[in-house]
Amino acid sequence: MAMPVLVVGSIVLDTIRSPFGTSDEGLGGSALYFAGAAAPYGEVRLVGVVGDDFPAEGRAFLEERGVDLRGLTTLPGRTFRYVAEYGDDMQDRTTISTCLNVFEHFHPRLPEAYAGTPVIFLGNIAPALQIEVLDQIENPVHVAADTMNFWIDGAPEDLRKMLSRIDTLFLNDGEAKELTGEKNMIAAARAITGLGPSTVIVKKGEHGALLFHGGEFFAVPAYPLDAVVDPTGAGDSFAGGVIGSLAAGGDFDGGSFRRAMLHGTAVASFVVEQFGPAPLSGLSLDAIKERTAVLERMTTIG
Amino acid sequence: MAMPVLVVGSIVLDTIRSPFGTSDEGLGGSALYFAGAAAPYGEVRLVGVVGDDFPAEGRAFLEERGVDLRGLTTLPGRTFRYVAEYGDDMQDRTTISTCLNVFEHFHPRLPEAYAGTPVIFLGNIAPALQIEVLDQIENPVHVAADTMNFWIDGAPEDLRKMLSRIDTLFLNDGEAKELTGEKNMIAAARAITGLGPSTVIVKKGEHGALLFHGGEFFAVPAYPLDAVVDPTGAGDSFAGGVIGSLAAGGDFDGGSFRRAMLHGTAVASFVVEQFGPAPLSGLSLDAIKERTAVLERMTTIG
Numbered sequence: 001m002a003m004p005v006l007v008v009g010s011i012v013l014d015t016i017r018s019p020f021g022t023s024d025e026g027l028g029g030s031a032l033y034f035a036g037a038a039a040p041y042g043e044v045r046l047v048g049v050v051g052d053d054f055p056a057e058g059r060a061f062l063e064e065r066g067v068d069l070r071g072l073t074t075l076p077g078r079t080f081r082y083v084a085e086y087g088d089d090m091q092d093r094t095t096i097s098t099c100l101n102v103f104e105h106f107h108p109r110l111p112e113a114y115a116g117t118p119v120i121f122l123g124n125i126a127p128a129l130q131i132e133v134l135d136q137i138e139n140p141v142h143v144a145a146d147t148m149n150f151w152i153d154g155a156p157e158d159l160r161k162m163l164s165r166i167d168t169l170f171l172n173d174g175e176a177k178e179l180t181g182e183k184n185m186i187a188a189a190r191a192i193t194g195l196g197p198s199t200v201i202v203k204k205g206e207h208g209a210l211l212f213h214g215g216e217f218f219a220v221p222a223y224p225l226d227a228v229v230d231p232t233g234a235g236d237s238f239a240g241g242v243i244g245s246l247a248a249g250g251d252f253d254g255g256s257f258r259r260a261m262l263h264g265t266a267v268a269s270f271v272v273e274q275f276g277p278a279p280l281s282g283l284s285l286d287a288i289k290e291r292t293a294v295l296e297r298m299t300t301i302g
Numbered sequence: 303m304a305m306p307v308l309v310v311g312s313i314v315l316d317t318i319r320s321p322f323g324t325s326d327e328g329l330g331g332s333a334l335y336f337a338g339a340a341a342p343y344g345e346v347r348l349v350g351v352v353g354d355d356f357p358a359e360g361r362a363f364l365e366e367r368g369v370d371l372r373g374l375t376t377l378p379g380r381t382f383r384y385v386a387e388y389g390d391d392m393q394d395r396t397t398i399s400t401c402l403n404v405f406e407h408f409h410p411r412l413p414e415a416y417a418g419t420p421v422i423f424l425g426n427i428a429p430a431l432q433i434e435v436l437d438q439i440e441n442p443v444h445v446a447a448d449t450m451n452f453w454i455d456g457a458p459e460d461l462r463k464m465l466s467r468i469d470t471l472f473l474n475d476g477e478a479k480e481l482t483g484e485k486n487m488i489a490a491a492r493a494i495t496g497l498g499p500s501t502v503i504v505k506k507g508e509h510g511a512l513l514f515h516g517g518e519f520f521a522v523p524a525y526p527l528d529a530v531v532d533p534t535g536a537g538d539s540f541a542g543g544v545i546g547s548l549a550a551g552g553d554f555d556g557g558s559f560r561r562a563m564l565h566g567t568a569v570a571s572f573v574v575e576q577f578g579p580a581p582l583s584g585l586s587l588d589a590i591k592e593r594t595a596v597l598e599r600m601t602t603i604g
Binding site: 019090177183184185186204206207208210216217220221224226227228255258259262299300301 | 321509510520522564598
């Protein structure tokens with residue numbers, strides 16, 4: 001029933017400035033947030049690369065959550081560094097610098113034991129690398145991926161190939177429109193299913209998220225927070241909660257996806273309340289379910 | 303049980319350019335859209351002003367829906383004209399021109415028969431005029447109002463006075479933040495209840511709407527349309543559906559507000575599919591309920 005999940009993505013030291021403060025070289029990256037968010041649901045296998053300067057607490061953060069790190073490579077050199085800033089409304093992030101460092105020449109090599117992993121999440125990295133991972137996987141049950149405008153513009157052919165091989169695509173509303181050329185979010189989500197994925201999940205920040213699955217739309221609002229301190233990692237944590245809860249149930253039908261959307265939203269809501277992935281340490285399923293209950297109540301009449 | 307609704311607001315001849323075409327001096331204005339949207343639910347009384355150039359089909363549009371026009375004044379001169387343009391994404395409207403004409407010196411005078419109207423909607427006009435209407439009403443059961451950034455900036459004191467006298471405020475997310483100085487939509491909605499209204503309804507266009515009532519949030523997605531042709535009047539039609547359905551039930555509790563949010567969303571979805579208010583002509587409760595059922599399904603698990 002419960003299925004292991006493999007994630008490939010970046011592991012980064014993030015420097016983030018927001019109106020609420022600054023975080024200096026904190027843990028980050030799509031694989032790290034996803035793994036931390038999916039870990040409460042079951043087994044997570046991580047594929048990524050760090051430099052020999054990666055702090056011991058980074059590895060400890062993942063190990064404490066039981067994440068399988070056999071796929072984590074350490075190379076001589078510096079870990080991926082990212083510096084960004086949020087404006088007053090916490091919606092738009094301005095990238096100050098991106099230093100790929102050891103990630104620059106990363107090619108994912110999966111431990112043999114990972115080849116049969118049933119559920120795959122391809123974090124937001126070059127589509128060519130996402131394809132390299134799929135080439136090393138045997139008959140996955142479900143493949144999900146995340147992408148962004150950088151690849152929509154910069155690697156459209158690789159992206160098309162990747163899309164033709166996945167089941168579920170995560171992206172934000174602007175990216176959905178850019179990928180399809182549609183001006184309308186609903187039309188864009190529908191159009192993406194023509195590119196390969198049967199399921200599309202549109203992330204909308206403070207406006208929640210939209211699922212398109214089996215010809216139907218499902219909308220979940222953002223969890224109501226009076227303050228968002230640092231939105232970094234929210235999208236990957238959301239995906240971790242969605243895919244983690246789907247894998248735990250072992251079903252990928254409409255009802256499972258709908259429930260999973262609430263889980264992803266709840267998990268992400270913990271992450272944005274503080275700088276960095278710290279809220280994922282020790283996050284329990286009970287705490288998550290308290291918030292999915294609030295979300296359900298937020299869309300239920302009477 | 304079912305309660306009459308009074309609306310005061312603008313009646314306008316709108317010229318709208320969108321990527322889908324142009325509408326030249328079509329029927330518009332907050333009072334006209336609201337009245338058309340609320341009419342399927344019961345008795346609507348309109349207070350407004352038009353010039354002697356107001357076309358016969360404008361009056362016919364309202365009369366066919368059974369709107370009580372004893373409060374509609376015709377003055378010598380031209381009707382309010384508005385010209386605006388939508389960009390590609392249909393989210394941002396650029397105002398080209400606003401000619402108030404006969405509306406410039408408008409002071410609402412209510413027919414005596416309107417004084418006891420139990421449910422009041424103060425459309426988006428100067429807060430001082432909204433207050434003038436309230437001064438002519440005896441013991442209303444429920445008062446709702448709409449406002450916009452123009453008054454938040456330009457008439458903050460009148461706006462405060464108006465807010466202290468109403469039960470429900472409609473506004474969009476940017477306006478909620480501007481009114482309260484909060485950067486966060488949730489914090490902003492909460493803060494507005496400190497200014498008077500016990501209920502706050504935040505309109506978010508393609509992202510749906512958010513209700514804050516009785517200490518709880520309720521979220522409704524936008525109705526999933528593949529194309530929005532003209533968003534003009536969507537907010538007022540939404541308010542018409544919300545207030546119309548509340549007045550029809552005669553209850554203003556949480557469950558009634560939640561159901562009403564679906565009705566407002568459904569009604570507005572018909573309006574944005576075409577230029578102008580034509581979709582409201584002959585719109586039936588059955589057609590509305592088909593869409594509220596879709597919206598309910600869009601937020602229901604399993």
